[in-house]
Amino acid sequence: MLFITNRIPKQGMKSIAGRDFEFDLENNNVANSVFYCKVNKTGRATEVMSGNFLTEVRDSGYEQVLLYCHGFSNMPEDIFKRAMTLQSLFDNKQNKHVLVIPMIWPCDNDKGVVKDYWDDQRAADSSAFAFARVFDRFLTWQGSTESKTNDIPCLMRINILAHSMGARVYRGALESWEKNSLKDGVPFLFRNSFLMAADIVNEALEKGKSGELITHASKNVVVYHASDDLALRASKAANLKNGVASRRLGHTGPEDLRKVSKNVFSIDCDEVNSVYDFPKGHSYFASDKEGEEGGEVFKHMLQCITAGRVFPDDPNKKTHILQQP
Structure with missing residues (x-):
């Protein structure tokens, strides 16, 4: 599995292909800095460098990419496990359709959820510059001819799944990208931005707010939320102590759909989140209850990726309630 990270390795900061x-x-x-790497089936990871990495992505035979930006208190082992689950589910539905690439940022390894939360929130904010460079590299790659055939530009569509505090990383990366590298706003890079149980305020996507750039960078912004997400309840309580009173986007969806761009969609997952992730109801986007097939959230994501539309039969629809079949 290919992955991108700004975690510092034991081998040091100097990038060397093959180390x-x-x-x-x-x-x-x-x-x-960011490191473009690959982990084999035995769990051994090597650095491959960005050019080799992107060439391997393009020549993989997959049609689309899904960048996966994980949430807080996730160690690499946890991230790879969930990414491999997603990859297996996508491959079972349609081989060589969606290639999952984790973006791994440095969560803390401390004991204690509260300390982890604040340490990880700082790490998420500080990771913005590194992952802005990743987005810029992908944009350049889309217009290049870096492949074995060296004769056509990259036509792969790029999607992103930002889970929990990963939405904070994603939001910050776009802000940093615009501030440091761009003059006229962020470009249209993502076919779908899936904000899954997003741990940012529920007004974030509104015009003039911190997450507005997500709507500029995406064809579709799909917000999955559940009011009984226990992890986000703890997040809200923690943020209240820090003077942030707003509810979380992953709890309620957008505060007011009239104040966000028309490409924002709200998906209520109240009836399925705890079924797929009991008791927290927070990581509900991969397997179903038995862990063998993709659940209703995964199926909805796959439909968005495949069709490029959130509601193909009703382009004016903005909200939906996911239910067990």
Whole structure:
């Protein structure tokens, strides 16, 4: 599995193609550099460098890419496990359709959820510059001819799944990208931006707010939310202590759909989230209850990726309630 990370490896900061890459789980310092890597079936990871990485993506035979930006308190082992589950589900539905690529940022390895939360929130914000560079690299790659055939530009569509605090990383990366590299706003890079149980305020996507750039960078912004998400209840309580009173986007969906761009869609997952992730109801986007088939949230994501539309039969529809069949 290919992956991108700004976690500092035990081997040090100097990138060398082909070197071993081992995560230093005790070091959650944030690197401004990013490492383009590959992990084999035995779990051995090596650094491959960006050019080789993107060439392998393009020549993989897959039609689309799904970048997966994980949530807080996730160690690399957890991230790879969920990414491989997603990859298996996509491949079972349609082989060589969606290639999952984790973007791994440095969560803390401390004991204690509260301390982890604040440490990870700082790490998420500090990771913005590094992943802005990733987005810029993907944009350049789309218009290049970096492949074995070296004769056509990249035609792969790119999607992103930002889960929980990963939405904070995604939002910050777009802000950093615009501030440091762009003059006229962020470009249209993503076919679908899936904000899954997003741990940002529920007004974030409104015009003039911190997450507005997500709507500019995407054809579709699909917000999956559940009011009984226990992890986000804890997040809300933690943020209240820090003077942030607004509800979380992953709890309620957008505060007011009239104030967001027309490409924002709200998907209520109240009836399925705890079925797929009991009891927290927070990581409900992959397997179904038995863990063998994709659940209703996964199926909806796949339909968006395949069709390029959130509601193909009703382009004016903006909200939906997912239910068990």
